[in-house]
Amino acid sequence: MTSHAGTAQFNTAGELLIHDGDGRTRRVQLDRDRYELGRSSVNFLCYPDDSGLSRHHLAIYRSPNGWMVEDLGSKNGTLVNGIRVDSARRFAPGDRISAGHLTIEFGQAPTARQTVVFVESAAAEVAAPMDATVVQRLTDVLGAEDSKDLNKTYAMQGSPQMRALIQAGRELVRNRTLEDLFKVILDLAVEAVMAGRGVVMTLEGEDLVVKAARGDGFRISSVVRDRVLAEKASLLVRDTQLDQALKNRESIVAHRVRSMMAVPLQTNEQVIGLIYLDSPHLIREFTREDLNLLTVMANVAAIRIEHARLVEVERQDMIIQKELGQAAEIQRGLLPKTAPNVAGVNLAGFNVPSRAVGGDYYDFFTYPDGRVGLIVADVAGKGLPAALLMTSLRARCHVLFEEAADLMNKVTRLNKAICADTPDNRFITFFIAVLDPATGALTYVNAGHNPPLLVRAAGGVEQLDQGGPVLGILPIARYREVNVQVEPGDSIVFYSDGVTEAASPEGEEFGEDRLGAFVAARPRQDVAELIAEISAAVNAFTKGAPLADDLTLLIARRKA
Secondary structure (H helix, E strand, O other), X not given: OEEEEEEEOOOOXXXXXXXXXXXXXXXXXXXXXXXXXXXXXXXXXEOOOOOOOOOOOEEEEEEOOEEEEEEOOOOOOOEEOOEEOOOOEEOOOOOEEEEOOEEEEEEOOOOOOEEEEEEEOOHHHHHOOOOOEEEEOHHHHHHOOOOHHHHHHHHOOOOHXXXXXXXXXXXXXXXXXXXXXXXXXXXXXXXXXXXXEEEEEEEEOOEEEEEEEEOOOOOOOHHHHHXXXXXXXXXXXXXXXXXXXXXXXXXXXXXXXXXXXXXXEEEOOEEEEXXXXXXXXXXXXXXXXXXXXXXHHHHHXXXXXXXXXXXXXXXXXXXHHHHHHHHHHHHHHHXXXXXXXXXXXXXXXXEEOOOOOOOEEEEEEEOOOOOEEEEEEEEOOOHHHHHHHHHHHHHHHHHHOOOOOOHHHHHHHHHHHHHHHOOOOOOEEEEEEEEOOOOOEEEEEEEEOOOOEEEOOOOOEEEXXXXXXXXXOOOOOXXXXXXXXXXXXXXXXXXXXXXXXXXXXXXXXXXXXHHHHHHHOOOXXXXXXXXXXXXXXXXXXXXXXXXXXXXXXXXXXEOO
């Protein structure tokens, strides 16, 4: 064993270690003066799928006193070592930032010269010329129209090589599963060159995985593997005892390998695996024509494998899309088809998921005394996981809020139940209100949801923001019940952040002020029509860009 050492110099003063909710870690070298983080694509550190983040959540920047962290007015706040940041504060090695589902650590990158060791086994053997080896490449075989080798292989219609290639073409065009396809490829390769045994392997990430084998106990030289994969080279060793780089290899000696070939499974410029054949006994010596044939067969096989994989991916995608369509239909059935007809109040609701299914939820509950319950909630995340949690939330709400009394304690119970069976990286913002249209009395509890807007007919907009934290984080959380008087003509606008955080191409958000002003300017419009106009206004504001988040609106206007 010998080793060769190289060196690498690292000059950066530090790095950020950003851990997301799925357990992945991203390293960011601190070689800039300022880093902004949030859901918006204009941030250097962009996490668009983290619903716990605001579009512009926080900034980390260099100052004369060192690195600083500053919250940019985010909805859910920024914590440093568990303490909420209200102003810029120092961020030093050992500190930890919590924002949304992210945890950010300050790592001190090494400033001293680091030594990187590269170890090669039997370096002298590797350096020795492979003097009994033929090296060929796909481009050489396919591009050498005048080569004698090509003429030998393909020009004679009756040659064994041509017959083998024709047979391979016939076999590979048949409709087969990937598992069967690998076996056919190996059988064709072994029989075409009369090898003693062989194996087909494909790259899965950085690992070679056996897909089909004839024989067992393969110990393939790393020299052969690396040349085939890295150099896209097809190798033929006629007699390993004559090749100075291979004859003393354990893999060769242990299995008494005399002759061997290894070729890349290559589609144009991409190598997806390799075919290895050998012959423990020198019954028949592999030839250059065999190598050319196997190289071309491997190319055809690689293309066929990729095609089969694409077909499989498309098939799975069709199944997923069909299931998503069915899930979307089921979820639409869980949301109110129409708003209830309640005396004294004009009601309407609307939801559009950003994907096939979403995590937003709204609902109406009517009570015998004429009051009406109004719920809006937003499950963190998107897609199927959020939709499943939304379904569970709806079921609990239909049990808990059958009666209008004691909202505070019911939300506390709801939070405990969600904490018990919700993953750590998920939470739910939730708002419930009960309105008496006859008197205008409104009782509500806000569990970390976007504050609904109370748009006064007499002028002015108020936010219903008092309550408690989001559901699913703190089992011991307590919630506050708040009472508000709704006057005739007043409108209550419930919404998810898919409305207010919808962004223009320039990065400006639609915002609560624009939403409140839009509603205030239409005091007598039917609320269903008003919701349709708000949705159209959001779409126009974003210039028709796809929704970045689920969009939900619910409006209740007390009739004058």
